[in-house]
Amino acid sequence: MRFKDHYLIEKKTYPEFYETAVVRAWNERTVKKDIKPFVDDVVSQLKSMNLTGKARQLGRENQPISKEWAKHDPIRKTDAPKTDLIIGTHKISMKLKPNAMLMSGSKKEAQATLMSVLDRIKDPSNLDSMVDIVKNEFEQFKRGISPKGTVKDVLKKKGTDENVEKLNELHKTITKHLIDLLNNDDRVGIGFVKEAMSGYIKFGKKSEGSADYVLSFTKKGTDVSLNSIQDKSFVKKIVKSTKCSITFKSNKQTKGYAYWSTMKLDWTDFKESLQDTYDGQLLTEGIIGDVISKVKNFFAEMFKKIYKFISESIQNFLQFFGLTPEVKFNNNVSF
DSSP states (O other): OOHHHHHHTTTTSHHHHHHHHHHHHHTTOOOOTTTHHHHHHHHHHHHHTTOOSOEEEOTTOOEEOOHHHHTTOOSOOEEOOSOOEEETTEEEEEEESSOEESSOOOHHHHHHHHHHHHHHOOOHHHHHHHHHHHHHHHHHHHHTOOOOSOHHHHHHOSOOHHHHHHHHHHHHHHHHHHHHHHHHOHHHHHHHHHHHHHOHHHHOTTSTTSOSEEEEEOTTSOSOEEEETTOHHHHHHHHHHHOOEEEEEEOOOSSSOHHHHHHHHHHHHHHHHHHHHHTTSOOOHHHHHHHHHHHHHHHHHHHHHHHHHHHHOHHHHHHHTTEEEEEEOOOEEOO
């Protein structure tokens, strides 16, 4: 697209219009006279910051998504970059003051951003404390499995209404703990904002699609600032503007919660393994005792698998409890 054409539709593509103008002015090419004084001021400020080299606009050229990001957004293969223009070796995201969008604002983008950040927060103590809560609750189920009635009754009772109610309460408790945990951990908000501005995880730090700096100025070319996304004080300032908060929605379960789904996977094989124990025989006390022992061992082994799975990552923990993060934040940020 020619610059003249771009200028004529500037009301629809205002940020891109300024990106083009800054790049042209930096490379000493013609800029429309209406905007030239403003853009010249911006370029002058940038040169005083010791930036050198040629400038080019990256625009909306889609960049490849990293494998790390694809775990949380598997459908998308490429996306618009965080970088708007490149001057020399400086990969820059441009924002117009007084307010600009932090990120695209789509629900899927926000969820993938959060989950990518959580994957990189290595703090086993927080996750361990959550797993301990689950262990303590599940121990109650293990102690309460001694059957009343026949062995067939044992095999039919994969969960009474009372147990489902207990799981429902556990689900609520875990959800509340997770919300408190994530909203009170400064690393979550800082990581979310940093990734939203940079795209380091989404595209990879060496990709042209990920930005290292945020250039911001007014439409009149005043209040020019160039901030490194590695600058902790700058990131913290943006975090305060976003007021990020995290809640969860429960994924629809066809039968009970994921706990029962997990148990169900092994239940058929388990029943078959018990057939020789009781089928066609008198249910003597000895045989009942043997079956109960097998049932208890089955539960114990299954719980071990559950503990291991949910201990590995926050992602696994959320998946097991059927929770999807909902990120709410102010997307109109003062840079």
